[in-house]
Amino acid sequence: MAKIIVVTSGKGGVGKTTTSAAISTGLAMRGHKTVVIDFDVGLRNLDLIMGCERRVVYDFVNVIKGESTLNQALIKDKRTEGLYILPASQTRDKDALVRDGVEKILNELAKDFEYIVCDSPAGIEQGALMALYFADIAIVVTNPEVSSVRDSDRILGILQSKSRRAEQSLEPIQEHLLLTRYNPIRVANGEMLSVSDVEDILAIPLLGVIPESEAVLKASNQGTPVILDAETQVGQAYNDAVDRLLGKDVAHRFLEEEKKSFFKRLLGGK
Amino acid sequence: MSFFSYFQKKSEPTSAARAKERLQIIVAHERHRRKQPDFLPKMQQEIIDVIRKYINIDSDQVVVSLDESDHCSVLELNITLPE
Ligand SMILES: Nc1ncnc2c1ncn2[C@@H]1O[C@H](COP(=O)(O)OP(=O)(O)OP(=O)(O)O)[C@@H](O)[C@H]1O
Ligand SMILES: [Mg+2]
Numbered sequence: 001m002a003k004i005i006v007v008t009s010g011k012g013g014v015g016k017t018t019t020s021a022a023i024s025t026g027l028a029m030r031g032h033k034t035v036v037i038d039f040d041v042g043l044r045n046l047d048l049i050m051g052c053e054r055r056v057v058y059d060f061v062n063v064i065k066g067e068s069t070l071n072q073a074l075i076k077d078k079r080t081e082g083l084y085i086l087p088a089s090q091t092r093d094k095d096a097l098v099r100d101g102v103e104k105i106l107n108e109l110a111k112d113f114e115y116i117v118c119d120s121p122a123g124i125e126q127g128a129l130m131a132l133y134f135a136d137i138a139i140v141v142t143n144p145e146v147s148s149v150r151d152s153d154r155i156l157g158i159l160q161s162k163s164r165r166a167e168q169s170l171e172p173i174q175e176h177l178l179l180t181r182y183n184p185i186r187v188a189n190g191e192m193l194s195v196s197d198v199e200d201i202l203a204i205p206l207l208g209v210i211p212e213s214e215a216v217l218k219a220s221n222q223g224t225p226v227i228l229d230a231e232t233q234v235g236q237a238y239n240d241a242v243d244r245l246l247g248k249d250v251a252h253r254f255l256e257e258e259k260k261s262f263f264k265r266l267l268g269g270k
Numbered sequence: 271m272s273f274f275s276y277f278q279k280k281s282e283p284t285s286a287a288r289a290k291e292r293l294q295i296i297v298a299h300e301r302h303r304r305k306q307p308d309f310l311p312k313m314q315q316e317i318i319d320v321i322r323k324y325i326n327i328d329s330d331q332v333v334v335s336l337d338e339s340d341h342c343s344v345l346e347l348n349i350t351l352p353e
Contacts, residue, residue, distance in 0.1 A: 146289050153297045157304045190284025197290045201297055 002110035005117045005245075006135040008159075010151030012122030014143045015180040018216055019238075020119035021049045022227035023139065026242030028083035029227075032114040035074065038088035039131035040121035041096060047087045050077065051223025061089035064101035070108055079228065084113075097130045106134050124158060134164050137174045137245075139207060143181045144193040149201055152177075156202065176207035178241060183212045184257040195255055208241030210234055211254045306336055317347070327352060 007020045017040075024036035037060060038046035047053040052075050058068035063086075070086075077083035086109075089096065109116050120131035132138065138159050142152040159173050160166055166173075179198055186192035195209055213234045219226035227242070229235040233254050240250045283291075314334040321327055333348040 146293055149293050150296060150300075153300065157301070161304070187286070190286050193286050193289055193293075197286065201290070201293050 002113050003115050003136050004106065004110075004134050005115060005137045005139060006120055006132040007117065007139045007141060008120040008128065008132055008155050009122065009141040009148070010124060010128075010155040011143075011148045014141050014148050015210070015216075016122075016141050017045050017049050017119055018220070018226060019139065019141050019178060019180065019210075020046060020117055021225040022238040023242055023245070024115070024117040025077075025080050025083060025225040026227050026239060027115050027117070027245075028077070028080045030242065030246065031082065033082040033112070034115040034117060035084040035086060035109055035113045036117040036119060037086040038119050039097065039127050040088050040119065041094060041127050042088075042090060042092055043121065044088035044090055046119050047075075047085065048223060049220055050085050050225060051079075052077065052085055052087075053223070056087045059087045059089040060105070061091055061093075061096040063105055064096065064098065070105060079224075095126055097127055099130065099133065102130050103134065124154065129158070129162065132159060132163055132173075135159070135173050136165075137176065139176050139178050139245075140202070140204065141178050141180055142198060142202070144179060144183075144187070144195075144198055146193075149193070149198055152202055156204065175204040176245070177202055177204050178207045178210065180210040181212040182209050182254075184255060188257055195252075206252070207244055208237055209252055209255055210237045210241070302335075305338075310334060310336060321349065325351065 005023070007016045007023065009016050020036055024034045027034040036046065036050070038044050039060075040046070041061065044059070047056050055075050058073035060073065062068040063070050063073045073086055075085045075087065077085060106116060118131040118135065121127040140152050140155060142148050156175060159175065163173055165171065177199065179195055182195070183192055187194045195206065199206055211233050213232065215229055215232040215234045216226050219229055226232070226234050227238040230239065237254055240253065243250050314332060317334065318327070318329050318332050321332065327349070331350040331352070333346075335346050337344045337346065
């Protein structure tokens with residue numbers, strides 16, 4: 001049975017697309033045939049982060065409307081074997097994502113893929129609701145910041161009441177917290193919510209902590225999922241998260257600032 | 271962290287601590303509201319309208335909530351009358 005994973009957050013700009021690209025690449029790298037779908041109708045971006053923007057011909061909405069076949073719209077990733085991308089449409093018709101249409105495509109993909117990763121748009125409108133409706137697993141991307149944590153809690157409420165699993169009283173969606181853009185130095189200074197603060201409030205299992213890093217911008221400039229930069233902390237943190245998603249017990253890393261000498265600390269050096 | 275901020279940290283709560291405290295309150299409040307039935311806000315408004323026919327009150331002087339425990343539900347209606 002294919003597993004449907006939604007990457008969601010409520011709040012915009014917290015790192016959903018970065019995470020969708022990383023997690024789907026990580027799953028495929030580990031031999032699981034994976035497709036990643038961009039649900040951000042009108043604001044497609046996943047293609048850029050995956051570096052396949054020039055190969056987009058048809059999109060998700062074309063397939064829903066029967067204007068192209070699924071196979072015509074799927075883009076095979078050039079770097080990672082077993083990874084496919086289904087781009088979002090640039091149409092301004094936000095309601096193009098009708099539930100029946102989405103369900104039909106997911107069912108068709110489920111015959112062929114082990115994992116279907118859904119990159120949700122921000123907000124709680126149609127696109128976001130469709131991205132999470134059919135999910136088995138949710139990765140709730142959260143930044144250590146008040147509005148992001150509150151929005152994540154609202155999204156958890158929606159996962160628990162408005163998803164297919166909730167409506168049909170099935171086993172609930174498996175929820176995972178992914179804390180991104182984490183800055184251990186600011187946490188140590190008491191300026192930023194810590195991992196345990198956010199865990200206390202949201203009370204769902206922690207999938208991983210992704211540090212704030214320039215490596216993300218660099219990777220997006222090049223159109224390479226950051227998980228492929230295996231020597232960076234962000235790349236390693238995403239790799240750990242994928243391993244945990246697959247059930248491995250991996251210790252959390254990069255939660256603390258690197259040790260500084262006593263004198264540097266005394267002088268407040270960075 | 272500088273030499274001086276070591277002392278500062280002991281005395282007043284950090285800004286992260288303040289953030290956590292505010293979040294805990296609002297999130298608890300919103301979770302409670304999510305569990306309430308959809309008709310509650312409309313019912314609250316209608317109750318306010320009825321009372322207003324006789325007494326001049328503000329809308330925040332009426333609190334309606336529904337609490338469900340194991341085997342009974344309690345509809346609580348709290349109206350603060352002006353002096
Ligand atoms: N760990 C990180 N460190 C530094 N910058 C990051 C990190 N994660 C994401 N970013 C940056 O944050 C911005 C938003 O990221 P991204 O597009 O993944 O968010 P999103 O949640 O998909 O946004 P939207 O809600 O608009 O779809 C990008 O500029 C990205 O480079
Ligand atoms: Mg995005």
